[in-house]
Amino acid sequence: MTVTEQFATRDTARRAPAAQATDAAARPRSGGPGPLAVLADAGLEVPVLGGGFVRHVNLDVAASAPAFDVVAQQVTRVLPYYASVHRGSGYPSQLSTSLVEDARLAVARHVGARDDDLVVFTRNTTDALNLLAGAVPGDTVVLDLEHHANLLPWRSRRLVEGRATIAATLEALDAELARTPAALLSVTGASNVTGEVLPIDRLAEIAHARGARIAVDAAQLLPHRRVDVTASGIDYLAFSGHKAYAPFGAGALVGRADWLDAAPAYLAGGGAVAAVRADGVDWKHGVERHEAGTPNVIGAVAIARALAELERLGDDARRDHEHALTQRLHAGLAGQQGVRVLSGFSEPVDSNGGPSDRLGIATIELERGSVGLLAAALGAEHGVSVRAGRFCAHPFFERTATRSNGLRASLGAGSSADDVDRFLDALARLVADGPAHAYDHSPEGWCPRVDDRPRPDFALA
Template sequence: MTVTEQFATREAVRRAPATQATDAAARPRAAGPGPLAVLADAGLEVPVLGGGVVRHVNLDVAASAPAFEVVAQRVTRVLPYYASVHRGSGYPSQLSTSLVEDARLAVARHVGARDDDLVVFTRNTTDALNLLASAVPGDTVVLDLEHHANLLPWRSRRVVVGLPTLEATLDALDAELARCPAALLSVTGASNVTGEVLPVARLAEIAHAHGARIAVDAAQLLPHRRVDVAAWGIDYLAFSGHKAYAPFGAGALVGRADWLDAAPAHLAGGGAVDAVRVDGVDWKHGVERHEAGTPNVIGAVAIARALAELERLGDDARREHEEALTRRLHDGLAAQPGVRVLSGFDSGVEGRRSDGSGHGAVDRLGIATIELERGSVGLLAAALGAEHGISVRAGRFCAHPFFERMATRSNGLRASLGAGSSADDVDRFLDALARLVADGPAHAYDQSPEGWCPRVDDRPRPRFDD
């Protein structure tokens, strides 16, 4: 297809009669929060089955968040100066080296790291936790509500099954650590399935009381709440850029140096060594020990710019924006027949917030996972995307033990919010969900090993090679 033909196809789609999804999106809405930040996908229009386009509604932010627009702009500015780092004599190499090291300092400052903590750049949270797993000198205790990234890496793990309330679950963790001491307690900062936020500072107190360290999987928490490593007593923190509006292939592990300096190099290769001989190797200490090879300069730059933007938006503003949308989402789901919202704790997350303060209020990120009384959530998710331009996710969300403990069905459907979400996004989703649950999809779908797909998919696909 020529470039002219491609543009003609796009224009035909744009001018085609709108579907019901467009009509629903155009109806007047009650006042509510608009987007808090400008994201790279702002205003994105997507085709729907039968012709027409609608504004895309991204409610799959918990999986991967679009880039902040300012992050995309920063990456574009930096790319002409990209070069290999550390030993290059040229100006671009020296500049790239400075950008990586400045990004390391930005991460440390943003998360409240101690002066002697290491900031190791990794590919993502999974990579960071696998690195840490190689350094733990003993057992690791985890909860069953963890993402697989915080279940599978630990070579010697003991799993505590969550109980109906958070208080009872914390008591069970306390008892397990007292019964058989462990080197590490590793917990999520917030569930990627239910959005429930755990009291990290309190968990740190429990771990330290039994001589254990604590690691926090902050993949979900950090993009939504400010984290303070030193103040909360966190020993290790892992997070991903792609969930924090910097989807350029980088993450980080922040934490104490002694275990990491004693661990095998995460990757064996150039940059991780002081000297290589035929009969041996002298490995470096510090961050270089675990960052062999050419680092992801662009990914590090993107993370630093994204964290700066989160700071500019303000902790209180981000929290107020998300809490208003989360209430709107959960209230709307509670009113829908045939839908059940999953929760890890009977009374929500009672007690303290992540920093240990406050009592009584549910602390929950903008995440809701539902199961249906009847029908397939996979088919529902496919129809939301294909007929209404709404992105959600169906499955067990790489948290199988936790999901199976809560759910009565084999899979759930998750909607997740972020800084670019709006009240209209929530309303579009609730309207479409109600219509699909009541009437079913308007088009035919087939199920394959990869999931549900439209039997006839007439949506044009953009070409990226022109």
């Protein structure tokens, strides 16, 4: 049978025992929330070791979320009209220009930007924060719980270690800002390791009271919670489309114009200049100063459509959906043997002993065994995608964990109670009995010794 034929065949009677067992485990124990939104990967089936296919369970949403189905449809509609922007005389070029500028307005509206704020399109959050780092006229204070995207770019960085509680952490930040003035406090909106949400409004008050501005890495927070720049007092906000159901290579930096206008152009090239002479360059101001070259038209369109879909779903509905699944996930992990759930703060807590305000993220470490092997077996034998490692947050992980690596499960708008139960059942089985197949460890991680899973025809050389 060819690869194409194998992917076309979904006869459950021909599935291997491991896949049949996974299907049995997939049946919900007591019902629960289904997906809130339709994603482009809805109904995706993936091959498992030994033969057969199972419905894919994506619990790696915190790394990259699949596209909303409406986003994928919008991209398909726009592609025939794709053209270079801003100076083309043809209809496709003028339409592409309009789409980019409309997307800029959509981003500003969604995050509650001020009228004079800039919305600069970037590649992702990392790119946005590196852009901002070149504009900060002084020190930047950061917490040790930051993702590397908000830890490494700052040229003059002062690191504050998080404390046992959020309240004590805020006091430590305030003390650091009072000790020596800083230009900027840059913090994450939510930990990508634990899902714990920080009080952005309070952090903005602390920064401003000490004469600093505040930047928020909203890569994790924005896809799950509405963020309002003006209402919260945020000076700069960075986020990625690929975590917000628009995985087409774009992100944004939203914020005050003065620092950005005074900073060197982020990229030297066409579009960022008003005039070029043999003896010098006149750089533009505003968003054009930092958007040299041809922009990611499709990425900007995708972000705008994804934000519109998040608004259509509604803030309360998204929060309630995720809260129910997060409770289910943490309650299930609390009953598992041989695992420990990581937490950055000891309070406030809910009935499961975890923080009361958190996104649908849980990172565990094992009492014994390799989380890398566990993650590989979850994917290869059960069709459950998770992530193992330290999640680009090494200082925070080293402070909160007792083992070298953890395993992270993360939820989103397309997640369901069935997904959570599939993961919990497979996790319990693997922790108790180990993988059903042999794996080898390589520099790239754990891989099946014999991988008989076919690849789709579009992935073959």
